[in-house]
Amino acid sequence: MFATLPTWTVERVDLLKAHFAAGLSCRQIAAEIGVSRNAVIGKLSRLGLTREKSGDEFRPRKPRERRGRPVPRLQYEMLRQVYDETAFTDTPVISEQRCSLFELSKERCRWPVNSENEAFAFCGNPPLAGLPYCTGHTRLAYRSLARRAG
Template structure:
C-alpha cells in the first residue's frame, strides 16, 4: 500500500477529527492500525489524550502531616517541570514534589581509623583501598589501613560500602 497525497490528506483530516487509528484504518481501507500509527508519527501529527484521563492532569503528592515529621526534618516543596508523552505528543507540566531535608547525625561510638595515605602503587592485597579526596588533585590517596582477606576495605570503610538492604530502603523512603 502506498501513501498517496490524497490518502495522507484524508489521514490528517480524520486524525484532526479525533478518530482512532483503527477507525482511520477502516475508512482508508487496505491499511492496518499500526500503519496509521506509524504514519501519524512520521508526519509528527499532534497527539491526543488517552481515554479515561486528562492530558494535563497531575497526580497529588502525598505529604506527611507536620505532626508526623520530627522537628529536625524541615519540609520544603519543590516545583519541577517534567516531560511526559501522550501518544505522539510530548507534554510539559509542572509538579510539586515534597522534599525533606535530613540532618545526618553520625553515631558517637564509631572509631575512624587514621589513614596511612597510601598511593595506588603502594597498595597491597591486605590494605584498605578506600579512595580519599579528589583523584585529580595531588593530595589524593587511599586509606591504607589493614583490611581483612575477605574485603578490599578496612572495617570502618566496609561498613560504609556495604550497608544492609533494610537501611538503604529506609533512606530511600525518607527522600
C-alpha cells in the first residue's frame, strides 16, 4: 500500500530540519511547510529530532529556582565545611579569653557569652580565617543557620 503522494519530500525534510534547528514549534513548522502538526511531530521523532518534552511549543529551560539563603553562599559553604569536620566532636566551647565589646577585634571570636560574673562578654578565642567565630562557635552558628534554611 502506497500513499498517494509522499508528504515528506526532500525539500520539506530540509525545511523541517532548518525550522527545527531555528527553534520553531511543531505548529509553526507545520504552518511553514504546509503539513499537519502531527506529521511534523511524527517525522521529527522518526528523524530522532526531539526536544526535552516532545510537546508543542518550544519552551526554554527554566532556570533552577534559587533558594533564598540568609547568608552569602561562600560563607555558608565555609560554615558547612567546618561543621562537617567538627560534627562528631560535640564538646562545649570553652572561651578562655573572654573579652568585652570594646576589646573585640578581628583576632577574637565575637560570639556573645553569658556569664555569671560578667554582665556581657564575648568568646574571644582565635577565630577561623575569614570567619568571625572560633571553631566551636562557627559550628553553633552553622546549626542555627541550617535550622533557618530548613
